[in-house]
Amino acid sequence: MVNDDFFLPIAIRLDDAAVLVVGGGEIATHKFRLLISRAARITVLAPTVTEAIAEHADGSRVIWIRSEATDAMLTAHVSDKRIIFAATDDALTNRRVTAAARARNIPVCAVDDPAPSTFITPAIIDRRPVQIAITTGGAAPVLARRLRLAIETLLPAGLGHLAQFMRRQRSDMRVRMPDVATRRRVWEAFLDGPGQEAALAGLDNEALEALHAATETSERAGEVWLVGAGPGDPDMLTLGALRLMQNADSILYDHLIPETILDRVRRDAERVFVGKKRGHHALPQNEINAEMIRRARAGERVLRLKGGDPFIFGRGGEEMEAAMAAGLTVRVLPGITAASGCGAIARIPLTHRDHARSCIFLTGHARADGLLDLAWPALVRRDQTLVIYMGLAPLPELCARLIEHGLPPDWPAAIIEHGTRPDQKVHVGTLANLAHLAATRNITSPALTIIGKVVLHRGANQHTD
Ligand SMILES: C[S@@+](CC[C@H](N)C(=O)[O-])C[C@H]1O[C@@H](n2cnc3c(N)ncnc32)[C@H](O)[C@@H]1O
Structure with a gap:
C-alpha cells in the first residue's frame, strides 16, 4: 500500500x-x-x-x-x-x-x-523560468490535469518574460539593497504597479523605470491592514483578503481564525496569536494595539486578520483609531460577517419581503452586573430579525426578556454553532426552549443566535443539521 x-x-x-x-x-x-x-x-x-x-x-x-x-x-x-x-x-x-x-x-x-x-x-504549467507543478501524489492524475487547466487560464502568457526580467535585475538589486525585507518590499511594490504589466508585455525599459520608482519609495513606513476573514470557511475569504494575506510581513490573529485560513497566509509571515476567549485574555486590547503599532513602525506590513467583518463587533474601529492616531496608514477590508455567513449556510434569510423588513445585529455581552442592557421595546417587533453575537451565556435572560416584552414563547429561533465550519450545527427551537437546547446539547462557541420568522423558511421539520 x-x-x-x-x-x-x-x-x-x-x-x-x-x-x-x-x-x-x-x-x-x-x-x-x-x-x-x-x-x-x-x-x-x-x-x-x-x-x-x-x-x-x-x-x-x-x-x-x-x-x-x-x-x-x-x-x-x-x-x-x-x-x-x-x-x-x-x-x-x-x-x-x-x-x-x-x-x-x-x-x-x-x-x-x-x-x-x-x-x-506532476502536471506541469510551463512558462519557463516559471513552472508550476501540480501533483495529487499519483492518486488522481485526471484531477491534476483539470487543475492545470484551471490555473493555466489565470496566468498571463508573458509570465516567463516577467520572471526573466526579474532574474536579470536580481544581482543588481542585491547590491543596491542588501536588506532582504526591503528588497522583497520593492519587488512587491513593483508587481503591484505598472512595472508588472510592462515586463509581461516584454517592455523592459518601462519595467526598469517602474522598478526604480518602486525602489525610491521603499523607505516608506509600514502599514496596518485590518482585514475581515469571514466566519471560518476559507471559501468565504475575499480575493482582497487573500492577496493581503500573501503580502503581509506579520499577521495578528485570534481564535476565530481557523488553521484552514491561516494555511493561506504567506509562509514566512510571522504569526502572532493575540486571541481573546471569554475568560482567557491572551492579550488585552491596548496591548494588541501597541503590538500592531510597534510592528508597523518598524516598517512591517501588519495584517490584523479578524473573524467575520472587522467593523462588526470586532473592535476593528478601536484598532483603526489607535493605528491612525499613531500616524500609520491603515487599510480596512471588509469580510463576510457571521450573520451573513451563518444565515446562508443555515438557509435562513436575514430579511424577507413578507416577514422581516429589518434586521438588527446585537451583542449578547452582559453588563458588569450580569444583566443585559438592551432597548427591549425596539427588539420585539414581529416584522424583523434579531441576530445575536456572543450570546450563549446570557441566552436564558435574553429569551425571557423578549417574551416578557411581548414576543410569543413559540417565536422561532435558531442557534448556529461553528457556522460555515466542517462541524457546523443548526439548532432550531423557540424562545421558550432555546436556552434549554443550548445547555442540553452542550453548544459551544462560536455560536450565533437568529430570532424571527425567517427561521421557519429553512423548512419546518429540520431541527438539527
Ligand atoms: C467578537 S464577535 C466577532 C464578530 C465578527 N467580527 C463578525 O463580523 O462576524 C464573535 C462572535 O461572532 C459570532 N461568530 C463568529 N464566527 C462565527 C461562526 N463561525 N459561527 C457562529 N458564530 C460566529 C459568535 O457569536 C461569536 O461569539
Whole structure:
C-alpha cells in the first residue's frame, strides 16, 4: 500500500545530467518531450520508438539503444543516470526497471504505477523560468490535469518574460539593497504597479523605470491592514483578503481564525496569536494595539486578520483609531460577517419581503452586573430579525426578556454553532426552549443566535443539521 501523501514536490536539475527512458511508445514519448528541452543527455532503451523520438536520436544528445530491457541492458545503462523513466506498456518490464534503479538508489518513475516509483512527474504549467507543478501524489492524475487547466487560464502568457526580467535585475538589486525585507518590499511594490504589466508585455525599459520608482519609495513606513476573514470557511475569504494575506510581513490573529485560513497566509509571515476567549485574555486590547503599532513602525506590513467583518463587533474601529492616531496608514477590508455567513449556510434569510423588513445585529455581552442592557421595546417587533453575537451565556435572560416584552414563547429561533465550519450545527427551537437546547446539547462557541420568522423558511421539520 503506497501512501500518496509522502511525495515532496521538488525541482531537479537536468541540464548537466544523463537520463534513461525505457520504452519507445506513446507513453515514453510523452516523457521524452518533457526531457528533451531540459536534460543534457537522454538514452532511450526500446526495440522500436516513435517518429518523435527517432528524429532526435542522432547519437549526440539522444542515444537510442535498439533493445528490449533485458537485465544485462539494464545493468549496462542504469547506473550512471540521474533519473529513470520506466515507460513501456508492460507493467512487469516497468517493475524490473524500477527494481534495477532502486537497487542503485537512482530515482525512478514507473509511468502510471506510483507504488514502485521513487518519484512521480506532476502536471506541469510551463512558462519557463516559471513552472508550476501540480501533483495529487499519483492518486488522481485526471484531477491534476483539470487543475492545470484551471490555473493555466489565470496566468498571463508573458509570465516567463516577467520572471526573466526579474532574474536579470536580481544581482543588481542585491547590491543596491542588501536588506532582504526591503528588497522583497520593492519587488512587491513593483508587481503591484505598472512595472508588472510592462515586463509581461516584454517592455523592459518601462519595467526598469517602474522598478526604480518602486525602489525610491521603499523607505516608506509600514502599514496596518485590518482585514475581515469571514466566519471560518476559507471559501468565504475575499480575493482582497487573500492577496493581503500573501503580502503581509506579520499577521495578528485570534481564535476565530481557523488553521484552514491561516494555511493561506504567506509562509514566512510571522504569526502572532493575540486571541481573546471569554475568560482567557491572551492579550488585552491596548496591548494588541501597541503590538500592531510597534510592528508597523518598524516598517512591517501588519495584517490584523479578524473573524467575520472587522467593523462588526470586532473592535476593528478601536484598532483603526489607535493605528491612525499613531500616524500609520491603515487599510480596512471588509469580510463576510457571521450573520451573513451563518444565515446562508443555515438557509435562513436575514430579511424577507413578507416577514422581516429589518434586521438588527446585537451583542449578547452582559453588563458588569450580569444583566443585559438592551432597548427591549425596539427588539420585539414581529416584522424583523434579531441576530445575536456572543450570546450563549446570557441566552436564558435574553429569551425571557423578549417574551416578557411581548414576543410569543413559540417565536422561532435558531442557534448556529461553528457556522460555515466542517462541524457546523443548526439548532432550531423557540424562545421558550432555546436556552434549554443550548445547555442540553452542550453548544459551544462560536455560536450565533437568529430570532424571527425567517427561521421557519429553512423548512419546518429540520431541527438539527
Ligand atoms: C467578537 S464577535 C466577532 C464578530 C465578527 N467580527 C463578525 O463580523 O462576524 C464573535 C462572535 O461572532 C459570532 N461568530 C463568529 N464566527 C462565527 C461562526 N463561525 N459561527 C457562529 N458564530 C460566529 C459568535 O457569536 C461569536 O461569539
